Amino acid sequence: DAGVIQSPRHEVTEMGQEVTLRCKPISGHNSLFWYRQTMMRGLELLIYFNNNVPIDDSGMPEDRFSAKMPNASFSTLKIQPSEPRDSAVYFCASRPTGGSEAFFGQGTRLTVV
């Protein structure tokens, strides 16, 4: 298995631009998580899905952030408009049905200038 696949690996964008981060979970995993990691705040849970349904989005910082999971093999996290304080590493993770271990993608390093 290829593991959790995230794209792009690196993104540099200008303030005000729309940014879309992509995630392909491991096949058969029914839970998907989006995290943001910064030096100051560590790993913060933004949103998680169970069976493609958003269960808890209380970690989404504000309305500029949105996430979708149109099917079991794909999820997006969108920031519109982006701001410099959104600069961070964004991780996607998935977990199998009945399992306890979450498997992480390699992350997307976002820089907003």
Add this chain to the structure above:
Amino acid sequence: RKEVEQDPGPFNVPEGATVAFNCTYSNSASQSFFWYRQDCRKEPKLLMSVYSSGNEDGRFTAQLNRASQYISLLIRDSKLSDSATYLCVVMGRGSGTYKYIFGTGTRLKVLA
């Protein structure tokens, strides 16, 4: 107060030393507990689960104290390759299913 708290370190220890990390959590209804390891500029990876009775995996020992709501990780005979950030993870019920809450991590540097 954060849901999961860890001493950020860094812990600088010589090779061969024993080092221990603690982590406290605030939600007494938390169900499962883990230690993840994260190398610089890499994704977190599961190191070990933490069971109520305590568990050991080679040089690593994890313990859980539900009454005091803390988790510990002990590393014996530390190696240079143990240098990393160790993340405490608590899984608790949220909105009908389970979500992982990470601590901010404890940095360990093992020195030659």
